Amino acid sequence: MTLDPRPYLRLASASPRRRELLASIGVSVEVSPVDLDETPLPGEAPRDHVLRLARDKALAGHAAGGPVTLGADTVVVVEGRVLGKPRDAGHARSMLQDLAGRSHEVMTGVAVQGPAGLLTRCVVSRVTLRDIPAAEMADYWRTGEPHDKAGGYAIQGLGSVFVTHLEGSYSAVVGLPLCETAEILRRQGVPLWNLPVS
Numbered sequence: 306m307t308l309d310p311r312p313y314l315r316l317a318s319a320s321p322r323r324r325e326l327l328a329s330i331g332v333s334v335e336v337s338p339v340d341l342d343e344t345p346l347p348g349e350a351p352r353d354h355v356l357r358l359a360r361d362k363a364l365a366g367h368a369a370g371g372p373v374t375l376g377a378d379t380v381v382v383v384e385g386r387v388l389g390k391p392r393d394a395g396h397a398r399s400m401l402q403d404l405a406g407r408s409h410e411v412m413t414g415v416a417v418q419g420p421a422g423l424l425t426r427c428v429v430s431r432v433t434l435r436d437i438p439a440a441e442m443a444d445y446w447r448t449g450e451p452h453d454k455a456g457g458y459a460i461q462g463l464g465s466v467f468v469t470h471l472e473g474s475y476s477a478v479v480g481l482p483l484c485e486t487a488e489i490l491r492r493q494g495v496p497l498w499n500l501p502v503s
């Protein structure tokens with residue numbers, strides 16, 4: 306059996322995590338980042354927010370051509386409030402203060418435009434962080450890791466030392482729910498596991 310090296314999927318995302326997650330299930334991609342205003346609309350529910358952004362990224366990326374395009378968006382939700390990425394050290398500290406010593410939701414929307422039309426899913430996971438002393442929050446900011454992460458932490462990185470519990474999809478917290486994404490990609494005819502296109 307010969308492997309098919311052609312990228313079959315356009316990834317409308319600048320996130321290296323999403324590319325690596327797709328590579329981990331044997332899907333190579335052509336990357337076409339899409340720059341959108343990610344501010345929630347007034348009164349927009351978190352689920353509607355991540356699905357709207359995932360869809361808009363997929364549709365904007367699809368305009369660049371190719372058979373299948375994937376967009377995704379991840380936010381942290383605490384007490385109904387959507388936390389995106391921290392703007393600066395103070396914003397990151399206030400996010401971690403909101404998250405420390407309790408649990409929150411991580412929502413990831415994924416949208417794939419292809420031969421089967423626009424297919425979407427929203428996956429909700431629950432993460433619990435331990436108490437985090439102020440000095441540790443400042444140290445964590447200085448590592449640089451929180452800067453481009455929703456909620457200002459990364460479960461897959463240095464921030465893993467804060468995580469006491471995860472209920473749901475680990476890959477969704479990192480940026481792409483692989484079980485649900487694989488199901489959508491199959492329906493769009495994208496081969497998984499580096500298998501050749503049949």
Ligand SMILES: Cc1cn([C@H]2C[C@H](O)[C@@H](COP(=O)(O)OP(=O)(O)OP(=O)(O)O)O2)c(=O)[nH]c1=O
Pocket residue numbers: 317318319320321322338339343377378379380381390411453454455456458459460461478479480
């Ligand atoms: C909570 C959490 C988020 N994240 C990341 C996933 C997303 O990449 C990022 C949230 O920002 P997104 O806007 O979802 O994605 P992005 O800006 O990285 O890429 P693009 O918009 O181009 O697709 O936070 C982690 O890597 N680990 C975590 O534990």
